[in-house]
Amino acid sequence: xxxxxxxxxxxxxxxxxxxxxxxxxxxxxxxxxxxxxxxxxxxxxxxxxxxxxxxxxxxxxxxxxxxxxxxxxxxxxxxxxxxxxxxxxxxxxxxxxxxxxxxxxxxxxxxxxxxxxxxxxxxxxxxxxxxxxxxxxxxxxxxxxxxxxxxxxxxxxxxxx
Numbered sequence: 759x760x761x762x763x764x765x766x767x768x769x770x771x772x773x774x775x776x777x778x779x780x781x782x783x784x785x786x787x788x789x790x791x792x793x794x795x796x797x798x799x800x801x802x803x804x805x806x807x808x809x810x811x812x813x814x815x816x817x818x819x820x821x822x823x824x825x826x827x828x829x830x831x832x833x834x835x836x837x838x839x840x841x842x843x844x845x846x847x848x849x850x851x852x853x854x855x856x857x858x859x860x861x862x863x864x865x866x867x868x869x870x871x872x873x874x875x876x877x878x879x880x881x882x883x884x885x886x887x888x889x890x891x892x893x894x895x896x897x898x899x900x901x902x903x904x905x906x907x908x909x910x911x912x913x914x915x916x917x918x919x
Contacts, residue, residue, distance in 0.1 A: 790886065797882035801875040808875045810839050811864065814849055815872045819861035821854065843868070 794805040803811070813829055814820065820828075826836040840862065843849040848868035854861045864872065887895050 793886060793889075794879065794882040797878040797885070798875050800878055801871065803871065803875050805879075806839065807843055808872070808879060810836075811843060811848060811868055811872045811875070814862055815864045815869055819852065819863040821859060822862060825862055848872075 791805055798805050798808045801808075810829070813825060817825065817828060822833055822836055822840075826833045829836065831839075840849060840851070844851060847865055848871050850863050850865050852861045852863055853859075890898070
C-alpha cells in the first residue's frame with residue numbers, strides 16, 4: 759500500500775503537474791459515482807437523487823435558493839434535479855410565507871425512500887473505505903476540503919453540478 763502523505767510530499771517537492779487535472783478528477787468522479795450508483799440504484803434512485811433527497815430531509819422545508827446554496831449548485835441545476843423527485847412523489851413543493859415563495863419538503867414516501875437508500879449508501883461508503891483504505895479516504899477528504907476552500911467561487915458565482 760502506498761503512503762499517501764509520502765507520495766503527496768514527494769510529488770509536491772519534485773514534480774511539475776502533468777496532464778489535465780479536470781480530466782483526472784472527472785475520471786475519479788465517474789468511477790466513484792459508478793460505485794455508489796451500483797448500490798443506491800437498487801432503491802430506484804441515482805446517487806445524485808439520493809443526495810438531493812437527503813438534503814431536503816435534513817434541511818426542509820426549505821426555499822429553493824437556500825437549498826441550492828447549501829448544495830453549492832445553481833438554482834437552475836436544482837430545479838432540473840428536483841423535477842424527477844417531485845414526479846416520483848418523493849418531494850413536494852408547497853406554498854411558502856407569501857404568494858411568490860415556495861418550500862421544498864420531503865413527503866412521507868420520500869422519507870421512507872431516503873431511509874432505504876441511506877442503508878445502500880452506507881454499503882457503498884464502506885466499500886470505498888475498504889477498497890481505498892481508511893487512511894487514503896481521510897486524506898482524500900482533507901485534500902478535497904482544502905481544495906474547495908481555495909477554489910471557492912467569488913461572491914455572486916454559483917457552482918453547477
